[in-house]
Amino acid sequence: MTDVKDSVLVVEDEPQLRRFIRAALDANGYRVLEASRASEVVALITSHNPALVLLDLGLPDGDGIDLTRALREWTTVPIVVLSARGREEDKVAALDAGADDYLTKPFGMNELLARMRVALRHRPSADEPTVERAYTFGDLVIDIVRREVRLGEDELHLTPIEYKLLLLLARNAGRVLTHQQILKDVWGPAYATRTHYVRVHMAELRKKIERDPARPKLIVTEPGVGYRLRDAR
C-alpha cells in the first residue's frame, strides 16, 4: 500500500481544510499539489498534469464554476468540486459546467476518497499517452501493445533483453546509440562499463531479425560509437 499513485491538485483557500485533505491523500499514496487561488490552477495543471483536481468553489479570487467551464475548454482532467453551498442549483450549475462530482461540506473523507476513485477509474482509456502502437522497418514489425515482433509472416521469439534492445533501437531509429546509452537503458546505470554485453546480445538479435546476420541491413554498427537502427523511409 506504499506505491505512489497519481498526483492530485488540491485547490482550497482554507489552510486548515487543505492540510487535512493533504494528510488524507498522503496517507493514501497520492502525490499532492496545492493551490489556494483560482489563478494558479491553469499553470499547475499544464506544468504538472495531475490525474485529478479537487476544486473548492468558494475561492477568493474567482468563481469556481467559471473556472471549471474554462478548464473544460482544453482539459478532460477529472474535477471533483467541494463546496459549502449545498443548494441544488449550485450542484447542477457545477456539474453542467463540467465538474465530475460535487461534494457538500462537511463531507466524510472516505466518501471523498471513494468518489475520487470513481473519477480516476473513469478515465484510464480517456487520454492515455496513446503513444506509438507499432513500429515498422521494412518487413520487421514491432507491436508494442502485444509485445510481439514479426518478420514478414512469422512471429519471432525475443528474450527480454533482446526485446528491450530492439525497442530502444526502434524508438531512436536513425539515431546512433552509444554503448553507454544502451547499457544504461537496458541493464541499468550500474552496468555502464560492460560493453561486451551489448555486443553479445546485439549479435543474438541480429541472428533473429536480419535476413543475413553477417551483413546486417537493419542494425548497423557505428565503429567506435555504438549502434543504429536504419529507418528506411
Next chain:
Amino acid sequence: MTDVKDSVLVVEDEPQLRRFIRAALDANGYRVLEASRASEVVALITSHNPALVLLDLGLPDGDGIDLTRALREWTTVPIVVLSARGREEDKVAALDAGADDYLTKPFGMNELLARMRVALRHRPSADEPTVERAYTFGDLVIDIVRREVRLGEDELHLTPIEYKLLLLLARNAGRVLTHQQILKDVWGPAYATRTHYVRVHMAELRKKIERDPARPKLIVTEPGVGYRLRDAR
C-alpha cells in the same frame, strides 16, 4: 428538449417513486425502462442495452451492491445508485463496487438529472455501452453473464481465482500481461511480489482449458515477462 435521448433503466421497487422518476425522465426526453426487482436487471440490460441504469439499493430480492459488482463483470453501463441509506460506508461500498454516482433519498430531481448528464457524458463512446457478453477462443467459450466456461460441449468448473485469471487474459487477448499486472488485478496491489501464485494457478487453469497442458496452445508463457492468451488473428 423534445428529441429522443438515450434509454434509461429505472430499477426501483417503490411504485410511487418509480412513477415520479419516469415522469421526470419522460419530460426530459429519455426513453424509460422499468424494473422492480434485481433479478430482472440482467435480462433488461442485455435485451435493451440502456444508456444508463438508475439503481435503488433497497430492492426486495437482493443486495444492490452485489448486483452492481456482478454487472461490472461484463458491462460498463453507467450506474447511478439511489438509496435511502446515507451512511458513508454504504456510499463507499457502492462506489467501490462499480457505481458511478450515489444519491441519498430524498434527492432533488434536478440534481439527479445533472448527475445523469455527468454519467452519460463519461461514456467512452456515444453508442455501445461496451458490453462483451462472451469471449470465444477456438472452442473455448467464456460466457461472462452466466459466469460459465465451456470447452466445446462440456462445461468447465473454474475456481474463483481461475475464472478471474481467465477473464483477465481474455479481456487482454493477444496482449502480454506481466506478473505484476496479473497479481494486481486478481489478488490486489499488495500482492505484487507473489509471482509464485500466478504460476501455480496458471498451471491449474491450463490443466482445465488446454487440450494438452504440457504444450499450451491458448495460454502462452512469455518468459521473463508474463502470460498471454493467444487470439486467432
Next chain:
DNA sequence: AGCGATCTTGATGGGATCTTGATGCGCGAG
C-alpha cells in the same frame, strides 16, 4: 463442528537465458 474444495507455500528439477572468457577477423596507425 466437520467436510470438501480451494488457496497458499515450500521443494524440486529442467530448461531457457544471461554472463563471462576465449578466439579470430578487419582495419587503421605506426
Next chain:
DNA sequence: CTCGCGCATCAAGATCCCATCAAGATCGCT
C-alpha cells in the same frame, strides 16, 4: 608489414525462470 583496437562469434558455466507436485492452511458450506 605488424601491432593494437574494436568488433563478432562461440561455448561453457552460472543464474534465473518456469512447471509441477504435494502438504498444510483456510475457506465455505452443511
